[in-house]
Amino acid sequence: MSAAGRRWGRRQRALLWGVLLAALEAAWGQLRYSVPEEMPKGSFVGDVAKDLGLQLPEFSDRGVRIVSEGRTQYFVLHGKTGYLVTAERIDREQLCRLLEKCVLRCELIVEGEMKFYEIEVEITDINDNAPTFRETEKELRVSELTAPGSRFPLREAQDADSGRNSLQSYELSGDEHFSLAVQAGPGGDQRPELVLAKALDREEAAFHELVLRASDGGDPARTGTAHIHVTVLDANDNAPVFSQAEYTVRVPEDVPVGSVLVTVTATDADEGLNGHVKYSFHKISDRAAELFHLDSDTGEISVKDHLDFEKISSHELEVQAHDGGELSDTAKVVITVTDVNDNVPEISVRSALSSISEDAPPGTVIALLHVQDRDSGASGEVHCSLDRDIPFRLQSSQGSYYSVVTARELDREQVSEYNVTVRA
Known part of the structure; x- marks a missing residue:
């Protein structure tokens, strides 16, 4: 069998495994699939309708749609078949440059039943x-x-x-x-x-x-x-020697551009050109090279672009000190970025009713909300509330979901319309 044939076979086996795994997990409200990167737009990911046990006419009548967390929609639902397919070509290295396992998440919302299902799609490497x-x-x-x-x-x-x-x-x-x-x-x-x-x-x-x-x-x-x-x-019989093998520094993510974070120092016992020490990055990622500057003469490491704790919270660099004869020493630099409260909570309405019967029983769901905050720790803990003196209350659902439900019986003759405000 040719190499292309073997690769095609491996892709087919990976897709088959993803389908079998999805069928087992559908009962738990979560679907998982796997698809290789760089597949063309419209490529098959999983049979959502089959994995949820829904018939196609029933599936299309229930107002089923896919919602993604980020701005880019990587997957869409094929209404005629109930298949989950790729919305565009996916580049694993662009999405998950620093992650060993690349997983994209979205939700399938069944509006007619006020239900949602979490979907995880692992993007495998080629x-x-x-x-x-x-x-x-x-x-x-x-x-x-x-x-x-x-x-x-x-x-x-x-x-x-x-x-x-x-x-x-x-x-x-x-x-x-x-x-x-x-x-x-x-x-x-x-x-x-x-x-x-x-x-x-x-x-x-x-x-x-x-x-x-x-x-x-x-x-x-x-x-x-x-x-x-x-x-x-x-x-040239003496090499530069760093004052310490490892330098560590902690900086808040809002540190001003141009700030000096740490100064590395190496000395050389030689004289003249052989004792003149210069500094350079020996090992540094592409992203870190965009964020940090090293002064080759002083050893000062400064910030040249804005840091973002939510994207990368720690950077490990290696700095080399070399003299005029190219003898050298290396030291490790660890820069830990700490979080500041620079993100506001985000509320998105995943599903909502525009009208409700006055004889609806207490506990009827009128809206499904998703609330998140990209900060960490206490800055990322979100608390939600409703206005007082209205016949509705908030009910915590799975994960970061909330439901707005009726708190008591309604009376259209007294109040025919409510504007409900949710604060996070």
């Missing part, structure tokens, strides 16, 4: 990204007195895919003077290091050209390359 290096050309200056066995950290490759489709291995090609070692980082990531395998002789060779190749585990595998240009120099 190998649509190759490993890439932030630096495709690396200039390395090494003293000819450097002892064999010395190691030089290299920039890691980045791969937006997950699981087996993400970065799996490195390979070095070049000459006999250098080899490659890969160390496991604290989070399980692979950190490539260039190892001097044989003593250098500047008179014999002043330059060495190497190629570092990164490969993922896809079928077929995707690769990315970086070229390393090594210049052989004379002695």
Whole structure:
């Protein structure tokens, strides 16, 4: 069987598993499906009507619709078939860049019955990204007195895919003077290091050209390359040393742009060019590179864009101090963003009645509301209330849902219309 055939088979099995799982969970008021990313608009996600045990004529007559949490509607309901389908092509890496598991949530509202069902759709990864290096050309200056066995950290490759489709291995090609070692980082990531395998002789060779190749585990595998240009120099026998191995700082998310968060410091015992220390980011995510600036001369790390606790609450960076001879040291910087109350509660009416009979019994639902606040902790705790002296009350439903229900019998001859205000 061809590779394309195997991939098609895996997609079909994944969709079949999602359908079977959805049938088991429908009885609990929740449907779960799974669909690969990058599927065309209108692709099948799940048979909602079948999983809820509703007939198609009955299904369409009950005012069934799909409501999503965010502004973008990723799924729609096909009224003629009762199928949940994609509303647009979904890019997993764009939606869930920092998450291992990508799940989109929406609700199915049955207006005729004042019911709702939670739907979770897991977006699975396909190998649509190759490993890439932030630096495709690396200039390395090494003293000819450097002892064999010395190691030089290299920039890691980045791969937006997950699981087996993400970065799996490195390979070095070049000459006999250098080899490659890969160390496991604290989070399980692979950190490539260039190892001097044989003593250098500047008179014999002043330059060495190497190629570092990164490969993922896809079928077929995707690769990315970086070229390393090594210049052989004379002695520089002291490397910079940071004052501490790890710097930590906590800042509120509303810290002004331009504020200095922390200053990293390294010293070098050499004199002249070999003792002049410069600073640079050694490991930093694309988003962190947009948020933070490092002064190469002073080591000051400052904010260059607005922070948002709700998007990313913690950043881990690695800073490198290097001298004029390219000897270096690295230190870790952890920036924790704390929450401030910068989001107001949001109330959305998911379903509501425009009229009600005066003989409706107490407890009749007239509206279904969803209330949320994107802040965390006490700032994200929402309390709802109604005006007093009206024949209605709030009733807490599942999760962040509330129902507005009648509190007593109504009398049209006394009051024929109410304006109900809900405050969060």
